[in-house]
Amino acid sequence: MDQITFKRVFKWGFINFFRNGVVSVATVLVMSLSIFMIGVVVMGSIFLNGVITSLEEKVDISVYFKQDAAESDILSMQKSLEGLPEVKDVKYVSRDDALKIFTLRHQGDTVVLQSLQVVEDNPFSASLEVRAKDTSKYEAISKFLENSPQAPLIATDESGQKKITFRQNQAAIEKLASILSTARLMGFVASLILALIAILVAYTTVRLAIYNSKEEISVMQLVGASHAFIRGPFLVEGVMYGLLSSIFTIAIFYPIFWWTGKKTASIFGGLNVFSYFTANILEISLILITTGFILGLLSSAFAVRKYLRV
Amino acid sequence: MIYFDKVSKIYSPTSIALEDVSFTIKPSEFISIVGPSGAGKSTLLKMLLAEEHPTSGTVFFESHDVNKMTRTELPKIRRRMGVVFQDYRLLPHKTAYENIAFALEAGGASEEDIERDVPQVLDIVGLTDKSWHFPGQLSGGEKQRVAIARAIVSKPDVVIADEPTGNLDPTNTHDIINLLQKINDMNNTIVILATHDKEVINSLRRRVVTLDKGKVVRDEEKGKYVL
Numbered sequence: 001m002d003q004i005t006f007k008r009v010f011k012w013g014f015i016n017f018f019r020n021g022v023v024s025v026a027t028v029l030v031m032s033l034s035i036f037m038i039g040v041v042v043m044g045s046i047f048l049n050g051v052i053t054s055l056e057e058k059v060d061i062s063v064y065f066k067q068d069a070a071e072s073d074i075l076s077m078q079k080s081l082e083g084l085p086e087v088k089d090v091k092y093v094s095r096d097d098a099l100k101i102f103t104l105r106h107q108g109d110t111v112v113l114q115s116l117q118v119v120e121d122n123p124f125s126a127s128l129e130v131r132a133k134d135t136s137k138y139e140a141i142s143k144f145l146e147n148s149p150q151a152p153l154i155a156t157d158e159s160g161q162k163k164i165t166f167r168q169n170q171a172a173i174e175k176l177a178s179i180l181s182t183a184r185l186m187g188f189v190a191s192l193i194l195a196l197i198a199i200l201v202a203y204t205t206v207r208l209a210i211y212n213s214k215e216e217i218s219v220m221q222l223v224g225a226s227h228a229f230i231r232g233p234f235l236v237e238g239v240m241y242g243l244l245s246s247i248f249t250i251a252i253f254y255p256i257f258w259w260t261g262k263k264t265a266s267i268f269g270g271l272n273v274f275s276y277f278t279a280n281i282l283e284i285s286l287i288l289i290t291t292g293f294i295l296g297l298l299s300s301a302f303a304v305r306k307y308l309r310v
Numbered sequence: 311m312i313y314f315d316k317v318s319k320i321y322s323p324t325s326i327a328l329e330d331v332s333f334t335i336k337p338s339e340f341i342s343i344v345g346p347s348g349a350g351k352s353t354l355l356k357m358l359l360a361e362e363h364p365t366s367g368t369v370f371f372e373s374h375d376v377n378k379m380t381r382t383e384l385p386k387i388r389r390r391m392g393v394v395f396q397d398y399r400l401l402p403h404k405t406a407y408e409n410i411a412f413a414l415e416a417g418g419a420s421e422e423d424i425e426r427d428v429p430q431v432l433d434i435v436g437l438t439d440k441s442w443h444f445p446g447q448l449s450g451g452e453k454q455r456v457a458i459a460r461a462i463v464s465k466p467d468v469v470i471a472d473e474p475t476g477n478l479d480p481t482n483t484h485d486i487i488n489l490l491q492k493i494n495d496m497n498n499t500i501v502i503l504a505t506h507d508k509e510v511i512n513s514l515r516r517r518v519v520t521l522d523k524g525k526v527v528r529d530e531e532k533g534k535y536v537l
Binding site: 219225 | 401413415
């Protein structure tokens with residue numbers, strides 16, 4: 001395609017977009033709905049991931065040691081735990097640290113602090129806080145602890161059970177792990193279905209818009225216009241539909257997420273959708289604009305192809 | 311030169327549009343194809359435009375078999391043929407001027423050529439004052455004159471007019487036929503006129519090919535409409 005034809009293709013794409021006024025506006029609105037859906041899917045998965053990750057962060061297990069356990073033994077256990085592939089990090093809380101944390105937490109609660117003074121000696125045990133890379137790995141880590149050479153150092157309760165918090169919370173942790181993995185899977189499947197519907201809606205809309213020009217396309221062919229010269233303006237129009245729809249969608253996302261964030265932050269334990277939106281606004285805009293561009297371009301390319309057959 | 315060589319178009323055994331049609335059109339000829347509705351006039355013209363393909367036989371435009379053209383060759387051949395239809399077939403979202411310019415743009419003409427040629431043909435068809443009107447704002451006769459202007463603006467070798475006066479009153483019919491004659495006289499452009507209008511044919515006194523039920527039944531120089 002030479003330069004002058006290229007220029008004309010753009011010129012006619014723009015002019016047709018404006019002269020088709022009502023059809024263009026309707027197409028942009030319906031396409032915005034599609035892109036809105038895709039945007040919600042993208043935001044939803046970002047947010048769902050955030051919620052799941054923050055829940056996972058909260059899960060850990062602590063191992064409490066006997067009062068007389070030597071620090072060096074505990075540290076060597078920490079070392080061997082850190083060597084496990086399932087372990088994300090291990091934090092050592094010494095007896096003094098535990099005391100400090102306790103007093104800090106009960107600042108102002110004189111009764112508790114006084115009773116602590118009565119005890120005189122530091123009543124707390126040293127502990128290791130272990131976080132796994134994956135919530136399903138706690139079982140394995142717990143087993144490892146119970147069978148490790150330093151296991152005799154681990155404090156036991158009245159029934160002789162080792163004081164590893166996993167055992168107390170085992171049911172809750174396992175349940176959470178299975179809920180989280182199901183949530184991830186369902187989120188993925190739902191996104192896929194929604195995105196597919198959105199793409200089909202967008203394609204059908206653009207096709208309907210071009211269906212109006214079916215006659216025109218055949219006349220253009222009879223007048224001797226090449227396929228590229230006929231198709232070009234429709235592609236430009238399609239891209240304009242797509243880009244305008246994405247921009248429109250991003251613009252309405254802003255107030256919508258602001259409002260939703262305000263209303264739902266308490267449900268999600270303080271996580272705000274809006275702050276995820278603003279934090280990822282560049283990525284989201286880029287995804288939506290690219291989606292709009294490709295969707296508009298491909299939809300009109302396919303639609304025109306159908307009528308370019310005289 | 312245009313040559314129809316034993317052209318047949320058979321949709322089904324009971325629906326035969328054209329049967330073994332052969333004739334030649336010489337350069338600068340004004341030829342009328344006449345016959346009742348359904349005689350195969352439009353089908354014949356569609357084959358020349360390669361809008362439809364013959365079941366058997368060949369249509370030559372100069373040395374080209376138009377039905378064997380590739381997707382990129384065909385537009386080039388079509389730019390050498392101007393087409394006028396009964397229902398005008400203007401592009402509804404383009405003004406009269408833009409409709410005419412489109413034919414030139416499609417051929418990659420320069421802006422200077424377009425700015426020179428379009429007003430010229432608008433003048434020939436007498437529509438200079440309506441050049442910025444959209445087809446919806448023009449009368450039937452005016453639309454057909456825009457269509458003719460579009461057909462001739464790229465200085466084609468042949469103008470194909472398929473029932474161009476079918477929707478027009480006698481005055482407009484007269485104007486359109488005069489225009490076609492003028493085009494034929496001015497540039498030695500071949501004009502192929504398909505019509506079933508007896509008055510038109512009898513006033514022309516040019517070559518007439520008569521089709522009936524898909525066959526050529528008469529081919530006369532300075533013919534009359536006889537059926």
